[in-house]
Amino acid sequence: MPELPDRKTAFFEWFSAVLEQAGITDLRYPVKGLNVWPPYGFLARRLLDRALREAVEPLGYQEVSFPTLIPETELAKESEHIKGFESQVYWVTHGGTTPLDVRLCLRPTSETAMYPIFSLWIRSHRDLPLRVYQVVNVFRYETKTTRPLLRVREIHFFEGHTVQTDETAADRQVSDDLRSFARIAQEAALPYLLCRRPDWDKFPGAHYSIAFDVPFAEGRTLQVGTVHHYRDNFSRPYGISFELEDGSRAFAHQTTYGLSERLLGAILGGHGDDRGLVFPPPLAPVQVVVIPIPGKEGREGVEAYAGALVEELQRAGIRSKVDGGPDRPGAKFFTWEARGVPLRLEVGQREVSSGNLSWTDRLGGRGKVPRTDLVPGVSQALEQFHRRLHLRAQETFAAQLSVAQRMEELTPPGHVYLVGWCGKEDCGHRIEERVQGGLLGTLEGELPKVLEGRPPSPCVACGDARARWAAAGRPL
Amino acid sequence: MPELPDRKTAFFEWFSAVLEQAGITDLRYPVKGLNVWPPYGFLARRLLDRALREAVEPLGYQEVSFPTLIPETELAKESEHIKGFESQVYWVTHGGTTPLDVRLCLRPTSETAMYPIFSLWIRSHRDLPLRVYQVVNVFRYETKTTRPLLRVREIHFFEGHTVQTDETAADRQVSDDLRSFARIAQEAALPYLLCRRPDWDKFPGAHYSIAFDVPFAEGRTLQVGTVHHYRDNFSRPYGISFELEDGSRAFAHQTTYGLSERLLGAILGGHGDDRGLVFPPPLAPVQVVVIPIPGKEGREGVEAYAGALVEELQRAGIRSKVDGGPDRPGAKFFTWEARGVPLRLEVGQREVSSGNLSWTDRLGGRGKVPRTDLVPGVSQALEQFHRRLHLRAQETFAAQLSVAQRMEELTPPGHVYLVGWCGKEDCGHRIEERVQGGLLGTLEGELPKVLEGRPPSPCVACGDARARWAAAGRPL
Numbered sequence: 001m002p003e004l005p006d007r008k009t010a011f012f013e014w015f016s017a018v019l020e021q022a023g024i025t026d027l028r029y030p031v032k033g034l035n036v037w038p039p040y041g042f043l044a045r046r047l048l049d050r051a052l053r054e055a056v057e058p059l060g061y062q063e064v065s066f067p068t069l070i071p072e073t074e075l076a077k078e079s080e081h082i083k084g085f086e087s088q089v090y091w092v093t094h095g096g097t098t099p100l101d102v103r104l105c106l107r108p109t110s111e112t113a114m115y116p117i118f119s120l121w122i123r124s125h126r127d128l129p130l131r132v133y134q135v136v137n138v139f140r141y142e143t144k145t146t147r148p149l150l151r152v153r154e155i156h157f158f159e160g161h162t163v164q165t166d167e168t169a170a171d172r173q174v175s176d177d178l179r180s181f182a183r184i185a186q187e188a189a190l191p192y193l194l195c196r197r198p199d200w201d202k203f204p205g206a207h208y209s210i211a212f213d214v215p216f217a218e219g220r221t222l223q224v225g226t227v228h229h230y231r232d233n234f235s236r237p238y239g240i241s242f243e244l245e246d247g248s249r250a251f252a253h254q255t256t257y258g259l260s261e262r263l264l265g266a267i268l269g270g271h272g273d274d275r276g277l278v279f280p281p282p283l284a285p286v287q288v289v290v291i292p293i294p295g296k297e298g299r300e301g302v303e304a305y306a307g308a309l310v311e312e313l314q315r316a317g318i319r320s321k322v323d324g325g326p327d328r329p330g331a332k333f334f335t336w337e338a339r340g341v342p343l344r345l346e347v348g349q350r351e352v353s354s355g356n357l358s359w360t361d362r363l364g365g366r367g368k369v370p371r372t373d374l375v376p377g378v379s380q381a382l383e384q385f386h387r388r389l390h391l392r393a394q395e396t397f398a399a400q401l402s403v404a405q406r407m408e409e410l411t412p413p414g415h416v417y418l419v420g421w422c423g424k425e426d427c428g429h430r431i432e433e434r435v436q437g438g439l440l441g442t443l444e445g446e447l448p449k450v451l452e453g454r455p456p457s458p459c460v461a462c463g464d465a466r467a468r469w470a471a472a473g474r475p476l
Numbered sequence: 477m478p479e480l481p482d483r484k485t486a487f488f489e490w491f492s493a494v495l496e497q498a499g500i501t502d503l504r505y506p507v508k509g510l511n512v513w514p515p516y517g518f519l520a521r522r523l524l525d526r527a528l529r530e531a532v533e534p535l536g537y538q539e540v541s542f543p544t545l546i547p548e549t550e551l552a553k554e555s556e557h558i559k560g561f562e563s564q565v566y567w568v569t570h571g572g573t574t575p576l577d578v579r580l581c582l583r584p585t586s587e588t589a590m591y592p593i594f595s596l597w598i599r600s601h602r603d604l605p606l607r608v609y610q611v612v613n614v615f616r617y618e619t620k621t622t623r624p625l626l627r628v629r630e631i632h633f634f635e636g637h638t639v640q641t642d643e644t645a646a647d648r649q650v651s652d653d654l655r656s657f658a659r660i661a662q663e664a665a666l667p668y669l670l671c672r673r674p675d676w677d678k679f680p681g682a683h684y685s686i687a688f689d690v691p692f693a694e695g696r697t698l699q700v701g702t703v704h705h706y707r708d709n710f711s712r713p714y715g716i717s718f719e720l721e722d723g724s725r726a727f728a729h730q731t732t733y734g735l736s737e738r739l740l741g742a743i744l745g746g747h748g749d750d751r752g753l754v755f756p757p758p759l760a761p762v763q764v765v766v767i768p769i770p771g772k773e774g775r776e777g778v779e780a781y782a783g784a785l786v787e788e789l790q791r792a793g794i795r796s797k798v799d800g801g802p803d804r805p806g807a808k809f810f811t812w813e814a815r816g817v818p819l820r821l822e823v824g825q826r827e828v829s830s831g832n833l834s835w836t837d838r839l840g841g842r843g844k845v846p847r848t849d850l851v852p853g854v855s856q857a858l859e860q861f862h863r864r865l866h867l868r869a870q871e872t873f874a875a876q877l878s879v880a881q882r883m884e885e886l887t888p889p890g891h892v893y894l895v896g897w898c899g900k901e902d903c904g905h906r907i908e909e910r911v912q913g914g915l916l917g918t919l920e921g922e923l924p925k926v927l928e929g930r931p932p933s934p935c936v937a938c939g940d941a942r943a944r945w946a947a948a949g950r951p952l
Contacts, residue, residue, distance in 0.1 A: 026593060026596075028593065028596055029542075029543055029589075029592075029593065030547055030549075030550060030592060031543065031545060031547055031580065034543035034544075034545055035543070036540070036541070036542050036543070036593055037540055037541040037542075038540055038597075039538035039539065039540055039608065042538075042539050042540050042541055043539070045541070046539065062515035062518075063515065063518050063519070063522065064512070064513055064514055064515055064518050065512070065513040065518055065521070065632075066505075066512050066513075067505055067507065067510035067511070067512070067630055068510075068544075068582075068613060068615075068630055069507060069510055069566075069615075069630065071506055071507055073506075074506060086572070087572040087573060088571075088572050089571075089572065090545075090568045090570070090571055090580075091568065091569065091570040091571075092566045092567065092568050092569075092582070093567065093568075093569045093570065094566070094567040094569065095564075095565075095566055095567075095617030096562070096563040096564050096565065096617050096619075097563060098617075102507075104507065104566075106544075106568070113505075116505075116506060117502060117504065117505065117512055120502075120504055121514075132515065137544060139544075139545075141571030141572050141574075143572075154543055154544055154545065156541075
């Protein structure tokens with residue numbers, strides 16, 4: 001295999017190369033930004049989708065599916081929303097050779113597909129809350145350079161939509177959604193900031209937007225998902241109202257929760273290294289690979305032994321695989337490391353005879369487990385690996401954060417700056433100019449360690465003492 | 477609830493009404509033929525998708541995902557294929573306000589999206605066979621009247637694609653695929669004919685096509701799926717070739733296997749009755765509903781008891797639900813019958829005291845099961861119900877088949893005619909004219925009971941004795 005580009009100095013080249021090498025994606029489709037998911041990549045996506053479903057279904061979300069095509073007339077009903085999207089949607093203009101009466105866009109997100117139907121589903125307070133989600137592909141006509149998983153034109157997307165009786169109920173839903181993301185991030189071993197976006201950068205049509213931001217590569221930050229509170233901004237134009245217990249009518253309040261394949265990009269781009277991908281065990285398509293090492297006694301004994309191990313692991317629900325192919329063991333180690341498999345067991349004659357198995361994890365950790373203790377031993381090794389991976393990611397994350405008290409400190413790029421901000425738009429724009437990027441917004445939820453116990457600094461731009469902690473960086 | 481249209485005299489009105497009433501689909505989306513899948517319908521679809529995955533993965537198929545958008549230049553590479561599809565695809569012509577250099581179509585099927593990439597994946601005989609599938613939505617600009625699940629413009633679709641070394645290997649794959657469908661049809665309690673389509677009706681680009689046809693409503697037949705053998709018709713224009721062991725090169729042979737949401741339409745349209753839907757248990761979103769019947773002792777006792785039953789059933793993997801809502805029991809019976817739930821348990825004070833539970837199945841069967849024997853008793857009732865449903869469907873199916881020896885017998889419409897056919901196109905077209913429909917093709921696999929042990933009749937059109945059994949009807 002060809003040598004990988006250097007992750008530090010050429011991140012995006014490295015990223016494309018490791019994704020292709022591991023079989024996560026194939027970038028050779030004849031339209032830029034439309035990528036192929038080969039079997040290994042698809043399995044990774046399927047596991048992440050499953051984790052999302054398991055995180056939101058306990059909150060009462062039910063899965064649905066709405067059409068891919070949205071008529072221009074519906075897209076246009078909420079004025080900010082259409083302004084935000086009309087320049088970046090794909091337009092279907094013809095069916096066969098017939099021009100369509102009303103143009104159809106490929107959904108960039110599904111508010112305008114769902115809400116006309118929600119207005120029919122919801123009659124009374126007894127129909128609320130409504131919580132639905134779909135896992136679909138959405139489309140954006142990207143004009144910037146496309147990047148696999150990070151900026152594509154057909155985007156694999158989780159979108160949750162809820163309808164609530166009032167603003168407070170919608171606020172509660174936002175909190176629930178944020179908590180459910182914490183569970184996903186834990187499985188993904190992924191640290192993140194919760195940033196309440198400034199008004200000029202919220203979702204088109206939203207009352208407020210809270211984003212999950214990750215300090216990423218080349219001094220960039222990566223937004224991997226968002227939760228939005230819409231108040232009644234959509235329910236009014238789309239007529240989503242209901243009868244209260246006292247017989248009066250009110251417009252509903254709405255929230256959404258969106259996560260895209262970027263989340264997988266953040267996981268793989270964040271944990272990967274010079275040897276390729278590193279999967280956190282809960283999301284690894286293969287958690288354990290068993291490599292038979294044939295010795296002078298031949299291959300059959302070790303292969304049968306390896307097969308029995310994998311069978312036992314699989315019965316216990318551990319995704320595992322024996323690599324019985326013709327390559328030399330060294331080449332197999334290389335391949336499965338590149339694919340990010342958390343744990344490798346090597347089975348040679350010595351292991352067969354001693355009944356003592358050696359494992360190596362993807363971060364270079366090593367250990368032994370008695371054959372008789374296979375499942376608990378391997379489970380424990382996977383858990384340890386998961387913890388170490390998370391810890392390493394937290395350290396990398398912390399090193400990218402920089403607390404700044406003065407405007408002069410907002411340089412060089414390559415950091416996410418934590419600053420006091422008074423909330424004024426003018427100060428926000430001055431900060432953005434200074435970091436040559438964006439004000440990600442005020443921090444919500446648990447603060448990063450470096451800020452724990454520290455009262456907010458005065459506004460870094462104007463010195464106003466009534467400031468809150470905010471983050472600023474260069475979004476990808 | 478409003479009374480349902482009559483299934484016998486107004487099938488399609490009945491069908492739309494029962495699907496909407498049960499929450500399988502919502503037809504009120506503002507574009508005709510693009511339907512919404514509410515939670516209950518989505519769950520039915522998810523279960524059927526799971527059954528498909530479980531049927532094909534043991535054959536070595538791996539799941540993948542290819543782009544929704546196909547450039548016109550790729551669609552056009554195989555000449556028959558483009559002729560078959562160009563008049564019925566949706567065309568994307570603009571990204572934002574920018575006209576695209578090359579128009580993109582929404583995939584009507586994915587041969588032309590996948591095969592350029594297959595040509596890169598396949599180098600050597602060691603890469604073969606390749607077996608992949610995807611479960612995606614495809615798009616057809618339908619100009620005929622749309623029907624929910626049966627003829628829509630955005631179609632939920634399973635498509636399997638394989639690449640084989642030669643024609644024989646591809647034939648074997650076709651046989652495997654046909655067998656995997658038998659398993660799905662068994663779960664769906666669905667009888668069907670295997671028809672090898674006449675040449676003038678095969679898939680555009682195929683060497684041969686075998687369809688799964690079901691005699692359906694209003695004298696129509698319904699094609700619920702197909703398996704195609706492409707020979708090297710696609711591998712040549714798309715350059716899918718490989719190196720053999722002796723170092724020479726050959727073009728691959730290919731097959732595909734397609735099933736659409738029509739399959740769910742056939743299941744629900746075929747089994748449903750005047751009271752609504754009837755789900756076969758393996759595909760039922762809710763297999764057992766438990767209805768508490770409050771008596772003079774109040775509701776709490778029976779509700780707690782019902783809750784405990786459902787918990788035990790769910791632990792055993794039986795999809796079940798207690799309906800603790802405010803409606804009267806009769807209204808609940810009505811609702812869950814309409815939704816097609818196979819089995820209902822009623823829990824009143826008598827059941828609680830006696831520890832003896834009564835069940836009613838969706839076909840009106842009744843029985844008792846001791847509380848202590850809940851899971852095996854309910855499982856057995858579900859299995860019995862499944863067998864009876866299948867038997868009933870087979871009888872209805874058999875009654876729609878009619879063996880005809882002379883052209884004059886190919887009337888009235890309302891039947892699927894089984895005839896001898898010599899294979900000549902001219903005779904085929906005469907049969908088609910006579911039935912005012914299509915020659916579905918020669919029968920493959922196991923023959924319907926009525927033909928068992930009968931040698932084929934001479935050709936019904938020309939009397940040639942060298943004929944095979946064929947079916948003719950009026951495809952929807």
